[in-house]
Amino acid sequence: MRRFLLTVPNFANKMVGNKFVGKTAVLKLQKAGGNWVEGDRFFNRASELQALEERVRDGAHTLLTAQRRMGKTSLVRELLRRLGDGGGFEPIFVDLEAAMDPADAIAEIGARSRSAQGAWHRIQSAFANALRTAGDQVETLSLGDLKAKLRGGMSAGDWRQKGDDLLAALAENDRPVVLALDELPILVNRLLKGQDGDITPEGRQAADAFLSWLRHNGQTHRNRICMILSGSVGLEPILRQAGLSAHANIFSSFDLKPWNEQTAKECLEALAANYGLDLPQEVRVAMCHRLRCQIPHHVQQFFDHLHEHLRRAGRNKASLEDVDIVYQRELLGPRGQMVLDHYENRLRLVLGGNGYPTALDMLTEASVNHGKLGNDAIALFHALAEGQAQSVPVKDVLYTLEHDGYLAPEEGGGYRFVSGLLEDWWRARHGQHFVPIADRDVAAGPKR
Ligand SMILES: Nc1ncnc2c1ncn2[C@@H]1O[C@H](COP(=O)(O)OP(=O)(O)O)[C@@H](O)[C@H]1O
Ligand SMILES: [Mg+2]
Structure with missing residues (x-):
């Protein structure tokens, strides 16, 4: 098996999407538009992509940690896109934000597994009861409907068995699976806590059962299913409150850092180039200094507000005064x-x-x-x-x-x-x- 899919050159920060741009070319980047980014809207992070790919190829499960809006979802989406595109892996991305219990999570993973052709037949057999009424339409059901069918076929007591069957089927898929479980900490938190936000004994038991199941499957199918966990809240602080930290042992942490100032300035330059703006060096430096910590979302937001401000003023060159005005009125303002x-x-x-x-x-x-x-x-x-x-x-x-x-x-x-x-x-x-x-x-x- 090839070791490096993402042949990353030294001038890594000149990388947008999966295209490398020579040093002489002007790099252009489209604005993010609020949600996670991939492909042509994805900037930098070449060394992180390489490190995560190495982990996947080594069969190591990862817990991706970072503050909100650091770009965790984007990084995982982009990694999976590349690993799937000729990289020899089956990428499955699952968002667990809306999952209320383990059965919901398993139904969500099951529905997202329809794309894994080598496993789907077995998965359908495991959920034959739930899918019987759908007949031939299983292939064309919306993901939401498919999830609802799978969920409907599970009783409170048999999610564990169904979950084992599902992951055993995925382990048999022709290509090894990379299973990304985004917002898993939100589900664990929801299981743990009652209405008032405090951990209850039943909640602790439920979270313990779900995390044991996850750990067991992670160990059983190592090298066939590689898991990447991430979320907008940290898993470790939640497990620590519940005394369940041991469950995270099979996952090795990967801490996603903010961009450094140089990368943030290059991002601003690439955004400016795309929209025909002139952001002199001193303006970009001032923006980075205001932020102090270059969280990609904040860099994008700052640019977006500055862009709107200049548009309203009918100019395309930004001054230090514009930076101050936009920071005070827009970034710190009601929006x-x-x-x-x-x-x-x-x-x-x-x-x-x-x-x-x-x-x-x-x-x-x-x-x-x-x-x-x-x-x-x-x-x-x-x-x-x-x-x-x-x-x-x-x-x-x-x-x-x-x-x-x-x-x-x-x-x-x-x-x-x-x-x-x-x-x-x-x-x-x-x-x-x-x-x-x-x-x-x-x-x-x-x-x-
Ligand atoms: N690699 C990146 N390139 C460009 N913008 C990014 C990148 N990573 C994050 N962003 C910006 O941050 C925002 C949040 O990204 P997201 O992946 O949802 O973060 P998280 O999952 O950590 O909360 C995106 O909408 C985008 O504006
Ligand atoms: Mg996210």
């Missing part, structure tokens, strides 16, 4: 704040009604304090939590904020906001009436 809603929802989902207020408090504390959360402040947060019967301890909240990329440890102790944009957003949204922890009567509880 930017809407994006922040999503971040908050995800934090609420992971930390529940109990841990979430602490996270909100800590992030706001850092945002009004030049991005820093010092050890003194952390000690006060511990004191504040004492006697409040916190189900998510302060140290777990901090772990989640670090793991999910909000805060990073500082050399001299304490933490610091990673992204300049997130820090400014947070301050704009929550900073105004905030009372810093040092000014509170800690014994009396939070004042907000």
Whole structure:
């Protein structure tokens, strides 16, 4: 078997989609349009694609971690597209965001497996009861209808057996399968927690059963099915809260980093070239400095707002003043704040009604304090939590904020906001009436 499908040259950052562009050519990139990107809208990430491909060829299961909007879904989609296109693999991408329970997840994987020609016949036999009423139409059913049929044929008790049959069939497919399970942590979180967002004993049991099943199949079919897990919230902090971390052992983590400044500037240059804009070097540098952390989505958003601003002004050359105006009015303005809603929802989902207020408090504390959360402040947060019967301890909240990329440890102790944009957003949204922890009567509880 060929070892490297993606023959990546040294000038990796001159790569768009699967085309390499010579150093003299002007690189052009289309705007993303909000959703994940692949092909011609996919920029850079050549070394990440190569590393992930090596893992797949070595039969290693991967847990892809990174903050929201770092480009996890895009990276996995693009990897699968390339591995499927003459790469000798059967790519199956499954989004588990809407799955309510293990049977839903199995039905979703089953429906998406219809494209695996070498396995589909066996899968149909395993689900013969569920598919009988569909007759010959199975091939033409929409994916949603197919999923509903598969789901309808499973009782609460037999998802495990059906899931085993499904993965055994996939393992027999002529081409080895790369099975990407996006948003798996959302499903695990949903299984674990009751209405109020706290982990229940039944929830823990359900998550344990599902993760054991996944682990067992990952081990049994190693080298025939390679799994890549990813999600908009981290799996490890959730498993840690539930004491189920051991289930992640078969997955080796791959941490997707932000772009470096050079790549972000090249991305801005390629976007500008595509839309006939002139973004001088100093403008691109200023944009990157504002963001501080080059999360691809933020780079794209900044460009998009600047593009709209210049269009309204009837110009195509941007100045430093334009950068300031767009940053303040658009990125930090009402439309930017809407994006922040999503971040908050995800934090609420992971930390529940109990841990979430602490996270909100800590992030706001850092945002009004030049991005820093010092050890003194952390000690006060511990004191504040004492006697409040916190189900998510302060140290777990901090772990989640670090793991999910909000805060990073500082050399001299304490933490610091990673992204300049997130820090400014947070301050704009929550900073105004905030009372810093040092000014509170800690014994009396939070004042907000
Ligand atoms: N490789 C990339 N090239 C261009 N834009 C990207 C890339 N990766 C991410 N983006 C931008 O980030 C946005 C979010 O990407 P997505 O893959 O959905 O992130 P995640 O799954 O980590 O939340 C995309 O809509 C796009 O604007
Ligand atoms: Mg995603």
